[in-house]
Amino acid sequence: MTAKIRILPSGREFQVGLHETLLDGALRAGIAIPYSCNSGACGECRARLVSGHLTPDGMHDYQFSAAEKAAGYFLTCKACTQEDLEIEVREAGGVEDMPLQQIETRVSRLEHPHPDVMVVHLRTPRSQSLRFLAGQHALLEIPGVPPRNKSIASCPCNAMNLQFHIQRVPGDPFAEYCFSELKPNQTVMLTGPSGHFTFDDDATEEVIFLAYDTGFAPIKSLIEHAISLEYAYPLHLYWVASRAGGHYLENLCRSWLDALDDFSFTPLLDEGAGSTPFSDTETGQLLGAQRIVAEHPDLSRCRVYMTGPEHAVPRTRALLLEHGLPEAQLHIDSFLRF
Ligand code: FES
Structure with missing residues (x-):
């Protein structure tokens, strides 16, 4: 069973599962609404309920004053629903709405789909996933190796599990390190996102x-x-x-x-x-x-x-x-x- 969520003022809609948070449902549907900690602590994901009801369990509303609660403010990272809703929330208009983040990630998996290409999977902490728009880059830093700005190859709808494609190029110390030394569970510091190569969601071509x-x-x-x-x-x-x-x-x-x-x-x-x-x-x-x-x-x-x-x-x-x-x-x- 799913519920339909309509966002105001844009009118965009997405479906959310019974036990899924509104934030997860929006991200899965490619809708960039604000968030940071994904755990009810930062207040970044605030939204206002315009019509319908949220599931009372798990509501974290201590971020809000009595007046804000009365006006319907809630945290999308903690809210679920069993019915169709209208909510008011600010969507990211573009790259300028993406905050610069620094995150200590870990290598979760390394794949070699071609002898000269490595797919590096990085996992962020649960409370600090990377907020970015599809097509953006991030700076990857490993101690002792020159840092590299690399395109993120994964979807913002899965912001904890990031993917990067490394091409082996003779003379590139970063690539050489990845192919010869990088190991699962190793720490990689990530700073980002950056870049303007993003999808125009409203295009009609x-x-x-x-x-x-x-x-x-x-x-x-x-x-x-x-x-x-x-x-x-x-x-x-x-x-x-x-x-x-x-x-x-x-x-x-x-x-x-x-x-x-x-x-x-x-x-x-x-x-x-x-x-x-x-x-x-x-x-x-x-x-x-x-x-x-x-x-x-x-x-x-x-x-x-x-x-x-x-x-x-x-x-x-x-x-x-x-x-x-x-x-x-x-x-x-x-x-x-x-
Ligand atoms: S309170 Fe931090 S993302 Fe919801």
């Missing part, structure tokens, strides 16, 4: 994602967010790999293909790229954009999110704009080799 190699990381976060939001327009993923096996989470992409009605997945391989990651060839740089313009003759109705190495951006951008993509509908997150 079909969305094209273009990723190069491990530029897939923020794209994965955006796609998972779009899924949690139940984004109503088609989603298309083009993933250019510079080496065989470079679509290192291809099974995940195929599972989206099976689960979603309006999703397409096009893996592309830059066969002339040689052995180094992040293609330097002109063919490789244009491979994704050429396929996109061939398959989407009217780009004016599309929104494109692209992540790739800096050297691949100018040609791709020029080609997409030449074929009618409005500049305001092109979002780019470029990165250096390391």
Whole structure:
């Protein structure tokens, strides 16, 4: 059994399970409402009940004055309900609403989906999960290794379990450390979030994602967010790999293909790229954009999110704009080799 929660003033709605808190339900639905401790201590997640009733058990209202309680204020991280509600709460308008946080995380799992790609899973303390928007970055610090700003590859709807994709690049001490020394349970200090490469929740265009190699990381976060939001327009993923096996989470992409009605997945391989990651060839740089313009003759109705190495951006951008993509509908997150 679930209840429907309508948020004012935006009018957005989400479902919440019987024993789920309103905060967890909102985050699962991709709605960014404020919170911090997730334990009833900080008061950040305050909201006002406009209509309906909350489940009385577990209510923590000592944060509020008598007048605020009378006005219906409550904490979304502690409140559950068995009936449809209307609540008033401030939603994050953009990256400026995301506070800078410093969190001591632990490595919960390490995966090697490709010999040169490591997926690092970090877990935050329960009382200090990371509040961020899909597509943002965080600074990772490990003692004795130069810190690295990395895209968060997971969805904000699971803010305790964060994922990062590390590409082995010769000469990058951070990557070398991750591949040779990093161990489960080790501490990694995280500072963030940062970055403006975020999903436009209110857009009404079909969305094209273009990723190069491990530029897939923020794209994965955006796609998972779009899924949690139940984004109503088609989603298309083009993933250019510079080496065989470079679509290192291809099974995940195929599972989206099976689960979603309006999703397409096009893996592309830059066969002339040689052995180094992040293609330097002109063919490789244009491979994704050429396929996109061939398959989407009217780009004016599309929104494109692209992540790739800096050297691949100018040609791709020029080609997409030449074929009618409005500049305001092109979002780019470029990165250096390391
Ligand atoms: S009281 Fe801190 S998030 Fe709810």
